[in-house]
Amino acid sequence: MSSLDVLGAEFAERRAVMLERLAEVGAAHAEALAGGGPAYQRRHRERGKLLARERIELLLDPDTPFLELSPLAGWGSDFTTGASIVTGIGVIEGVECLVTANDPTVRGGASNPWTLRKALRANEIAAANRLPVVSLVESGGADLPSQKEIFIPGGALFRDLTRLSAAGIPTVAVVFGNSTAGGAYVPGMSDHVIMVKERSKVFLGGPPLVKMATGEESDDESLGGAGMHARVSGLADYFAVDEPDALRTARRVVARLNWRKSGPDPRPDPLPPLFDAEDLLGIVPGDLRTPFDPREVIVRIADGSQFDEFKPLYGPSLATGWAEVHGYPVGILANARGVLFSPESQKAAQFIQLANQRDIPLLFLHNTTGYMVGREYEQGGIIKHGAMMINAVSNSRVPHISVLMGASYGAGHYGMCGRAYDPRFLFCWPSAKSAVMGPAQLAGVLSIVARQSALAKGRPYDEAGDAALREMVERQIEAESLPMFLSGRLYDDGVIDPRDTRTVLGLCLSAVHGAPVEGARGFGVFRM
Structure with a gap:
C-alpha cells in the first residue's frame, strides 16, 4: 500500500526542506501569538484581564482541540500578524461553535482591513456549516487611520449577525471591555449578551463624543456600563461579576441552546492509518x-x-x-x-x-x-x-x-x-505555491512578448535588460506564490x-x- 522509502536519502532531503519551511511558519505564528507585544500584554494583565486566547481556553471544554483559522492574517502588511482578532472552531458544552475574540493588546482591539476580512470569513464559515457563534468582544471599533477601507464594507459584519440569527444559528456576545460605536452593534445584534461588572462599556458614542455632539456631561458607567445595561436599557441579558464568571455564563448559555447537528454522524471507532x-x-x-x-x-x-x-x-x-x-x-x-x-x-x-x-x-x-x-x-x-x-x-x-x-x-x-x-x-x-503560473514560466512569457514587440517595431532587443527583468519577475512571483503570503491575504484558512x-x-x-x-x-x- 506504500512504497515510500523513509530511510532513503531523497526522503531525508525532502524532510529537511519541509522542517525548514515549518520553522519559518512557526516564526510567523509566534508573531500572531505575541499580539501587541510583551509591554501591552503585561499592561493588559495588570488591569486584571485575560488575554484573548486565555479567554478562549476557559470558554472551551477542557482538553478539546481548537482549530484556529487565518492565524497569519495581515502577515507581510503594515498591520500586526493575526489582525488583532482570533477566530476558530472549538467545542463548548459538547457543541461545536465558531469563536471570535478581539485582541485588545493590539491597538485596543481596533479593527483594521485584515480584521474585517478575517471576521467576515469566520461568519461565512459559521453560516455554511451551521455553527453557533460566540464573540468575545473588547474593541475600540475601527482603526481610524484606515477607516476608508473599513467603514463601508464593515457593515457586512452586522448584516451577518442578523442573517445568522434569521437562519436559526445562535449568536452569543460576551463583552469584556469597550464595545464602542459600530462595535456596539455586535452585542446589539446578538441573540444572547453577557456583560462584566465595571468592565463592559457599550455605547454608540463615548462621553467625549456625547459632549461634542450634545453638550451633555456623562461618565462611562452611566452611559454604557454593564450595570446600566443590565438594569436600565436591557441590552445585557446576563450580568457577570468578573471575566471567569462571564465565560462560565457563556458556557451555560450554549448548554441551553438545545443545538443539534443536521448532518449524519460518523462511523464509530474509525481505524487509524497504518502508516506514520x-x-x-x-x-x-x-x-x-x-x-x-x-x-x-x-x-x-x-x-x-x-x-x-x-x-x-x-x-x-x-x-x-x-x-x-x-x-x-x-x-x-x-x-x-x-x-x-x-x-x-x-x-x-x-x-x-x-x-x-x-x-x-x-x-x-x-x-x-x-x-x-x-x-x-x-x-x-x-x-x-x-x-x-x-x-x-x-x-x-x-x-x-x-x-x-x-x-x-x-x-x-x-x-x-x-x-x-x-x-x-x-x-x-x-x-x-499558488499563482497564475510558475515564476520561470511567467517571466518567460513576458520576455517572449517583449521580444516580439521589439521585433515588430524593428528595434534591437535589450538582452541585458531582459535578463534583469526576468530575474526581478521571478523573484516577485516566487514571493507572491508562497503560503505565508497567501495566508496573510486570507486566500486560505491557515x-x-x-x-x-x-x-x-x-x-x-x-x-x-x-x-x-x-x-x-x-x-x-x-x-x-
Missing part, C-alpha cells in the same frame, strides 16, 4: 517540478489507510477514489503528476457527479501546474474538458475541503476547488503542519456535518 504521520514530512520535494505520488499522502490520512480508487487506469495524472477520515466518508481528488489532461478532467467531472448523488463530501489535494496546453491538446478539446471539470466543481453542492500540498497554478487551481470556488475550508502545507492534516480534516469534516450534507441533483450544460 511523520512520513508526511518527506513526501513533497523541495522542487515542485519533481512529481510525487499523492497516494502516499492519502494512506497516511485515511482511516485504516484504505483508499478505493476510481478509474485508476484512466486519466492517471489525477487520482480519484473513496475513503473515510475519522469515520466520515469522503471522495478524494488528488493530482498525481501535476498536469491535467482531457481524460483527467472528464474523470473528475464524473467523480464529482457521483459524490453529489451519494451526498459525500469532497477532498481536493492540490499539486497541479494547470491544464495541458499545446496544439494537440487544444485540438483534442482541453478547453471544453477543463470547463467540464470546473462546471462540476462550481455546481457541486456537497461540502468541499481543499489542501494545497504542492503547486496550484492556473485554471488547475480553479478545477481543484481553489478559494474562488467556495470550499468550506482551504489549508496549505508550507510546501505549497498554513498547517503536514503531520496535523488528518486531525485538521477530522475537525473540518465534523464542522461541515453541522449543516445538511446534500449533493446537487443537476448541473450546468456540459460541452461534450
Whole structure:
C-alpha cells in the first residue's frame, strides 16, 4: 500500500526542506501569538484581564482541540500578524461553535482591513456549516487611520449577525471591555449578551463624543456600563461579576441552546492509518517540478489507510477514489503528476457527479501546474474538458475541503476547488505555491512578448535588460506564490503542519456535518 522509502536519502532531503519551511511558519505564528507585544500584554494583565486566547481556553471544554483559522492574517502588511482578532472552531458544552475574540493588546482591539476580512470569513464559515457563534468582544471599533477601507464594507459584519440569527444559528456576545460605536452593534445584534461588572462599556458614542455632539456631561458607567445595561436599557441579558464568571455564563448559555447537528454522524471507532504521520514530512520535494505520488499522502490520512480508487487506469495524472477520515466518508481528488489532461478532467467531472448523488463530501489535494496546453491538446478539446471539470466543481453542492500540498497554478487551481470556488475550508502545507503560473514560466512569457514587440517595431532587443527583468519577475512571483503570503491575504484558512492534516480534516469534516450534507441533483450544460 506504500512504497515510500523513509530511510532513503531523497526522503531525508525532502524532510529537511519541509522542517525548514515549518520553522519559518512557526516564526510567523509566534508573531500572531505575541499580539501587541510583551509591554501591552503585561499592561493588559495588570488591569486584571485575560488575554484573548486565555479567554478562549476557559470558554472551551477542557482538553478539546481548537482549530484556529487565518492565524497569519495581515502577515507581510503594515498591520500586526493575526489582525488583532482570533477566530476558530472549538467545542463548548459538547457543541461545536465558531469563536471570535478581539485582541485588545493590539491597538485596543481596533479593527483594521485584515480584521474585517478575517471576521467576515469566520461568519461565512459559521453560516455554511451551521455553527453557533460566540464573540468575545473588547474593541475600540475601527482603526481610524484606515477607516476608508473599513467603514463601508464593515457593515457586512452586522448584516451577518442578523442573517445568522434569521437562519436559526445562535449568536452569543460576551463583552469584556469597550464595545464602542459600530462595535456596539455586535452585542446589539446578538441573540444572547453577557456583560462584566465595571468592565463592559457599550455605547454608540463615548462621553467625549456625547459632549461634542450634545453638550451633555456623562461618565462611562452611566452611559454604557454593564450595570446600566443590565438594569436600565436591557441590552445585557446576563450580568457577570468578573471575566471567569462571564465565560462560565457563556458556557451555560450554549448548554441551553438545545443545538443539534443536521448532518449524519460518523462511523464509530474509525481505524487509524497504518502508516506514520511523520512520513508526511518527506513526501513533497523541495522542487515542485519533481512529481510525487499523492497516494502516499492519502494512506497516511485515511482511516485504516484504505483508499478505493476510481478509474485508476484512466486519466492517471489525477487520482480519484473513496475513503473515510475519522469515520466520515469522503471522495478524494488528488493530482498525481501535476498536469491535467482531457481524460483527467472528464474523470473528475464524473467523480464529482457521483459524490453529489451519494451526498459525500469532497477532498481536493492540490499539486497541479494547470491544464495541458499545446496544439494537440487544444485540438483534442482541453478547453471544453477543463470547463467540464470546473462546471462540476462550481455546481457541486456537497461540502468541499481543499489542501494545497504542492503547486496550484492556473485554471488547475480553479478545477481543484481553489478559494474562488467556495470550499468550506482551504489549508496549505508550507510546501505549497499558488499563482497564475510558475515564476520561470511567467517571466518567460513576458520576455517572449517583449521580444516580439521589439521585433515588430524593428528595434534591437535589450538582452541585458531582459535578463534583469526576468530575474526581478521571478523573484516577485516566487514571493507572491508562497503560503505565508497567501495566508496573510486570507486566500486560505491557515498554513498547517503536514503531520496535523488528518486531525485538521477530522475537525473540518465534523464542522461541515453541522449543516445538511446534500449533493446537487443537476448541473450546468456540459460541452461534450
